[in-house]
Amino acid sequence: xxxxxxNSGPLSVPEGAIASLNCTYSDRVSQSFFWYRQxxxxxxxxxxSIYSNGDKxxxxxxxxxxxxxxxxxxLIRDSQPSDSATYLCAVNEDNAGKxxxxxxTTLTVKP
Amino acid sequence: DxxxxxxxxxxxxxxxxxxxxxxxxxxxxxxxxxxxxxLGQGPEFLTYFQNEAQLxxxxxxxxxxxxxxxxxSFSTLEIQRxxxxxxxxxxxxxxxxxRGSNEQFFGPGTRLTVL
Numbered sequence: 001x002x003x004x005x006x007n008s009g010p011l012s013v014p015e016g017a018i019a020s021l022n023c024t025y026s027d028r029v030s031q032s033f034f035w036y037r038q039x040x041x042x043x044x045x046x047x048x049s050i051y052s053n054g055d056k057x058x059x060x061x062x063x064x065x066x067x068x069x070x071x072x073x074x075l076i077r078d079s080q081p082s083d084s085a086t087y088l089c090a091v092n093e094d095n096a097g098k099x100x101x102x103x104x105t106t107l108t109v110k111p
Numbered sequence: 112d113x114x115x116x117x118x119x120x121x122x123x124x125x126x127x128x129x130x131x132x133x134x135x136x137x138x139x140x141x142x143x144x145x146x147x148x149x150l151g152q153g154p155e156f157l158t159y160f161q162n163e164a165q166l167x168x169x170x171x172x173x174x175x176x177x178x179x180x181x182x183x184s185f186s187t188l189e190i191q192r193x194x195x196x197x198x199x200x201x202x203x204x205x206x207x208x209x210r211g212s213n214e215q216f217f218g219p220g221t222r223l224t225v226l
Contacts, residue, residue: 004153032213043202043217044154088153092213097167098144099215101153 003027004091006102014110019076021105023089026070033065033072034090034099037083044088048074079109113137115218117203123224124193131189132221136205143186144215145178146202154202160186193225 005024013019021035032051036044050056050063050072062075072091076083086106090099116135124130136143141162146154157176158168162183175193180186190197200222204215 008151034214036217043200043220046214046216049214090153090215094213097213098156098159099154099213100156101146103151103153 002102003100004089004102006087006089006105008103009106010108011105012108012110013079015079015081017079017109019079019083019107019109021074021076021087021089021107023072023074023102024070025072025089025091025100027091027093027100028067028070029093030067030070030091031094032092033063034092035061035063035072035074036088036090036101038086038088038104040085076107079107081109081111083107084109115203115205115216117201117218117221119221120219121222121224123226125226126195127192129189129191130193130223131187132201132203132223133185133187134203134218135185136203137207137216139207140205140216141183141208142206142213143180144204144206145186145188146204148200148202148220149198157188190223193223195225198223198225 035048038044048063050065056063060077064073086104088104089102144159145157148154160180175191178188200220202220204217206215
């Protein structure tokens with residue numbers, strides 16, 4: 001079992017809808033959590049970080065963290081075709097070291 | 112702030128040759144990471160530095176791989192005696208020094224093809 005699990009997708013939503021991306025992790029001592037967006041052929045781009053239980057909102061993006069359930073999610077409101085990409089979930093044991101990544105969920109937003 | 116840069120962007124080599132990649136982090140970032148990514152997979156951790164000290168190296172990393180960050184600024188990753196299985200995108204990331212944050216910012220990557 002991988003340490004960080006994501007549904008590979010593809011996830012397809014119509015333009016303007018809410019896209020919901022999910023991630024579970026196995027290490028209970030994990031401290032920090034990140035969502036990256038990766039366009040095909042490009043490197044990952046950080047879009048959200050979250051460190052404590054609850055919701056964190058930034059524009060159209062909301063990250064949700066539930067440490068008891070070892071679950072982190074990303075909601076994208078008013079999805080746009082430009083949001084079509086692979087979304088990577090990353091988890092850190094502490095606030096200085098390596099990130100452990102999931103294999104990503106591919107999102108397609110259809111016009 | 113010019114972002115993380117990596118050179119070369121692409122490298123094609125023959126099996127058995129040595130290759131070296133360079134990463135220049137964001138100037139005020141003291142932490143530097145190397146990852147490897149293959150198609151359909153997430154980035155896989157290789158090693159990381161805080162200033163010039165190499166603090167962690169993946170247990171899965173072959174002895175053919177070595178990384179340096181001699182002055183705490185740029186870093187190099189060398190792969191000796193390359194194998195076809197080394198073909199991947201090699202990603203460098205850097206992170207700022209403030210406590211409680213490990214937001215990592217990635218460079219464009221070096222795509223290695225081993226023939």
